[in-house]
Amino acid sequence: MRGTPWAGGEAVPVRGTPWAAPSVGQAWAVPGHGDAVRLHSGDVAGACARGPGVLSRAGVLSVRGDTRPAAERGVAALVVAGAGRRRRCRASPFFDRHRYGQYNDSVLNVVKDQEPKRRYQSRLREDGTRRTRQAIVAAAGELFVANGYVATSLADIAVAAGVARPTVFAAFGSKPALLREVLDQALAGDDAPVPVADRPWFKPVWDATTQAAVLDAYAQVCVLIGGRAAALFETVRRAADAAPEVTELWDTLQANRRAGARMVVERLRSTGPLRPGLDGERAVDVMWLLNDPAHYSAMVQRCDWPADSFRDWLAGVMRDALLPR
Template sequence: MDEVKGGRPTRPYRSRIREENARRTRQAVVAAATDLFVTRGYTATSLADVAVAAGVARPTVFAAFGSKAALLRQVLDEALAGDDEPVPVAQRPWYRPVWEAATGRAVLDAYAGVCTLIGGRTARVFETVRRAADGSPEVAEVWQTLLRNRRLGATMVVERLCSLGGPLRQGSDVEAAIDEVWFYNDPAHYGALVLERGWTEETFRHWLARSLRHALLSDPD
């Protein structure tokens, strides 16, 4: 409740400078954690390590995120979205071409672009989580959440295709179509072909678009 001072209500004091400093601190911590988790591994990285790399005190990291698992979730969220704004991936401007596409081919071409963008930001982080999941129940839960979210993304794409009225290669088996998109939207493909084999992102995007079209559309060309 607002306090009354001199007969006039006053608002609780909020410093924009303090809020901006806190946000910059969180961003520094997330950036440091991302680098350490990828280079050292999740298990080998402590909150104290992250604090040193970010140039802050360990209690600051704990106060901002609460636990290493929570920090990992924030690292993943920001890698997927590209920033720390609370806007879902499907509502991002760079996802809009998927919703605006007027044909099944255009939907999948746009979605291949989305997957390429996300793969570039998340492939290494996803691999870090996958490796750590076997030894940590908390990380295993994070990994399962990633798998579910990827399937939700695949479901949105297939529903978009169905809304355009074009026949799917799978006929009425929508679940099979979702499974195929879920397979192809794995950032591990980006990691294998771009990061390991040296493909350009453009080559990868064209391959992924072509693969999605041939997997899902009755008339891919």
């Protein structure tokens, strides 16, 4: 990186007069590399190194095909024409030497070596942004449950998450949107964009080969969701009476529960008949009643039932209500 560029080689302009001072937009080919570089800034540092057969200009360069803005490329380098005696270029005060590197580095090496660093820095920024969002979601969930939705402000959430209030607003836009994200992650288990029905912990419902096994697997799903979201469901139910902006979210939760109930009933009917006298829509009604996280809240969180005992009880109630005797 810090050696003399293109030892013994020369840079030949693709267009324009050879050995003329490079101009903005002029393309240069580097023999032996098969790529072209293009001068994007003008005479930034001036003719900073001259000698027999040597003409150097400092500028911001990019490999052909790189259409990103110069500020994102962040590469300061030399265009060298001719061969012969070479000198170190004086650093231009316009560029930060530590940020951009030595000016007498190989242009192509500088460009290529910057890309992995940019990818690494991009991953760091993405990881940092995700950690910030997760901290906000966790803090919001705790405060919504403890203090209620209406009494919890974005400023309260920012303090609990250790961020500024504008950060919360920039990440989620509004308190209802943040509540929706808190619920989504509680239902799914994380922030990955994967539907509940496609999650690994829902897979046993699809893999079951008997009706009883389908209901056992779905009872376990209800336990998992109840453990993560029962308290939040109650928070939203209460807020819907006092905050009109939450009413739509509560209605959506009920509709989604019914869609889940319908999906499981259809799975049941694909493996055998329902209880005599029970049609498909009535079966969906029953399943929608039974998959309510309020049952988990009542039996496990209030009555101190073990989660396994609640799962077995729920599966038994489902079998009695839906399957032939």
